[in-house]
Amino acid sequence: MNDKQRKISSVLLGLFLLLWLIGIFLGEPTRVLEQAKSICLECIGIG
Amino acid sequence: MQIARKWIQILWIFLVNGFWGFPFTGNLYQGPLKIICSPGLNCYSCPAATTYCPIGSLQQLLLGIRFSLQTGKYYVGTFVIGWLGLLGTTFGRFICGWACPFGLFQEVLYKIPSKKYSIPPLLNWLKYGFFVFFVVVFPLIFLDQFGLGKPWFCKYVCPAGTLEAGIPMILLMPDLRTTIGFLYINKLVILIGFTIWSVLASRPFCRTVCPLGAFYALFNRFSLIQLQLDKDACTNCKACHKVCPVEIKFNETPGSGECINCMKCMTDACTFDAIYITVAGYKMIPAKKKPAVVPPQ
Numbered sequence: 001m002n003d004k005q006r007k008i009s010s011v012l013l014g015l016f017l018l019l020w021l022i023g024i025f026l027g028e029p030t031r032v033l034e035q036a037k038s039i040c041l042e043c044i045g046i047g
Numbered sequence: 048m049q050i051a052r053k054w055i056q057i058l059w060i061f062l063v064n065g066f067w068g069f070p071f072t073g074n075l076y077q078g079p080l081k082i083i084c085s086p087g088l089n090c091y092s093c094p095a096a097t098t099y100c101p102i103g104s105l106q107q108l109l110l111g112i113r114f115s116l117q118t119g120k121y122y123v124g125t126f127v128i129g130w131l132g133l134l135g136t137t138f139g140r141f142i143c144g145w146a147c148p149f150g151l152f153q154e155v156l157y158k159i160p161s162k163k164y165s166i167p168p169l170l171n172w173l174k175y176g177f178f179v180f181f182v183v184v185f186p187l188i189f190l191d192q193f194g195l196g197k198p199w200f201c202k203y204v205c206p207a208g209t210l211e212a213g214i215p216m217i218l219l220m221p222d223l224r225t226t227i228g229f230l231y232i233n234k235l236v237i238l239i240g241f242t243i244w245s246v247l248a249s250r251p252f253c254r255t256v257c258p259l260g261a262f263y264a265l266f267n268r269f270s271l272i273q274l275q276l277d278k279d280a281c282t283n284c285k286a287c288h289k290v291c292p293v294e295i296k297f298n299e300t301p302g303s304g305e306c307i308n309c310m311k312c313m314t315d316a317c318t319f320d321a322i323y324i325t326v327a328g329y330k331m332i333p334a335k336k337k338p339a340v341v342p343p344q
Contacts, residue, residue, distance in 0.1 A: 002328075005328075009136060009271055012266070013271075015132065019125045019132065020126060020133060023124075023126020023127070023128075026123075026126075028124075032082065032099055032126060032127065035099070037075075039216060042198050042201050042202040042230075043202070044209070045213045045231035045234040046228070
């Protein structure tokens, strides 16, 4: 990993951490949890 | 090292599917752990699943994006993409080789003795199409009369969902059996197809269809943990080509998006210490080598 790749990795980590935090700020985890708690009928081939 | 990898893969299966009370509750796990992202492809409708599937969740958020925005909520998928990006930037496709339940399923099938076939490299590009269209574009643009999209990948393709959720939930909930129709049969056929293909070829789903693998592949060159090649130490003996489960020529394309970082080339093939692991650019000591087994030409 050269310096350029290390910089890109750092920028990407920062960017995705920011996106993750924005998601939390917007309340997305609640929605994700609601979805994950219920059976996704499409996922199992029904509905 | 490969035995350790198998144990780590098994450990991950139990970490992301840790709810074994489902035969008694008759339902899937509904606790707070489901706020955690499963690094590998693991259906959250699996009755034992304790984490959410990033591909399923991303589609669910995107298909309802108009409804969310109309109701003043900004659920646009940033939380899920953030998780995925953090995992990808840290581990790249190490996740595919070490932490994916469906990857292990295919590896086990490939051990069944049979004639083995390679997969044309051109098919590797398909998985990017599945990610772009089936996970992002189609759920966003094809809407029903209520303005909602569909989780195209989960609904029409995902064999992991059929294996981990479709079959177990039908067994667990007899009421659901009456609703089985074309979609279920279609998904069952896809699962059977990939099961047979996995016996004949190594990890066909990961290489040609998996949208999660496609996403992580974008980070293989930039991830904090990487498999690297020491070009000065490499003798071009091609031993790494022969052991690779995804048929890449590691010494010619180090950092390839196709590499699942299983480290077979490093531990089972290269005797010249030409392949090593780096963590944030720092070289780790290569594992102790076995003699290279190169069949005569």
